Amino acid sequence: MSADDRFFRLITTNTMSRRPTRRFTDGGNIPFVGALHHKTRSSPLLSVGLVVVGAFLIIGYLYSGSGGSSSDKEIVSKLEGGVSCTLEVHKSLPILKKAYGDSMHKVLHVGPDTCSVVSKLLKEEDTEAWGVEPYDLDEADSNCKSLVRKGIVRLADIKFPLPYRAKSFSLVIVSEALDYLSPKYLNRTLPELARVSAEGFVVFSGYPGQRRAKVVEISKFGRPAKLRSSSWWIRYFVQTSLEENEAAAKKFEQAATKRSYKPACQVFHLKSYH
Incomplete structure (x- = not known):
């Protein structure tokens, strides 16, 4: 080559x-x-x-799921990495039924997104439910607006007397509403919750330092949420002559342990005024 x-x-x-x-x-x-x-x-x-x-x-x-209401909020809650005590009410309803039994037949829920809680309660057999929404309902869905038109859900400032007669409900559940009240207004609201309940009321409150999933830093009450310790709440309950519902608290704890359920919020069981 x-x-x-x-x-x-x-x-x-x-x-x-x-x-x-x-x-x-x-x-x-x-x-x-x-x-x-x-x-x-x-x-x-x-x-x-x-x-x-x-x-x-x-x-x-x-x-998909429950009509795009509470399930959507749960997804948002998980994405934001915070805790919603109203969502915790949804999760704890089976535990509350074990603890309160017949008292769950006539229930009032007080707190943000009360429409979702009331809607879920109304699906339960032999259960009547009402709600008080302490915030604006500008972004409410059609189902919530329907509950408001029927008078099942009311928009009310809980710093003032609740629009119900004494002992109107067997059980009252309140979540994410008391955290925004100063002691001055708690002195008015806590007795009201006891007044309208016949067999007790339950308070869901956030833990100190806990990040909220539904951030409403400046709420209708004009102040950011102040998350208090359990010892603070217990002292305050005693000061307002409220007693712990020990029987219900024990049943709730037993049912929660059996289901391996640990609340992400503080849960207080209180007696009604008699």
């Missing part, structure tokens, strides 16, 4: 070995992207279609 033949063969070999490298870099470092463009022109539309379908599937999943 002559020197010219060897030179020609060397050039040809080097050129062929570089071709795959040029094709790969032309494709933006994505394998097979060039082949896809040559095979079909509809691939961008196909990609967009897959993204749209995927988005609809995700939205459908999020809204």
Whole structure:
């Protein structure tokens, strides 16, 4: 083989070995992207279609379950990494039923998102439920607005007397509302909760330093939430002549232990005034 033949063969070999490298870099470092463009022109539309379908599937999943109400709030709560004591009421309803039995037949819930709690209670057999919403209902859904029109849920400032007669309800459950009240207004609200309940009331309150899932730093009451310790609450209950409902508290603890349920909020069981 002559020197010219060897030179020609060397050039040809080097050129062929570089071709795959040029094709790969032309494709933006994505394998097979060039082949896809040559095979079909509809691939961008196909990609967009897959993204749209995927988005609809995700939205459908999020809204599946209990009508896109409490389940949506639970998802938001988990994403934000905070704690909602009203959501905790949802989780603890089976435990409360074990602790209060017949007292769960006529229930009043007081606190934010009361429509979701009332709706869930109304699905229970032999249960009547009402609610008091201490915040605005500007973003309420159609189900909540329907409960308000029927008078089942009321918008009321709990710093003032509740719009119900004495012992109107067998059990009152309050969540995420007392945390926003100063001792001055707690002196009015706590006796009201005891007044309208016949067989006791339950308070769900956040722990000190706990981050809230539903952040309403400046609420209707014009002050940020102040999360207090259990010892603070117990002292305050004693000062307002409220007694612990020991029997209900014991049943609640036993049912919670049996179900391996640990409340994310403080739960106080109190007696009504007699």
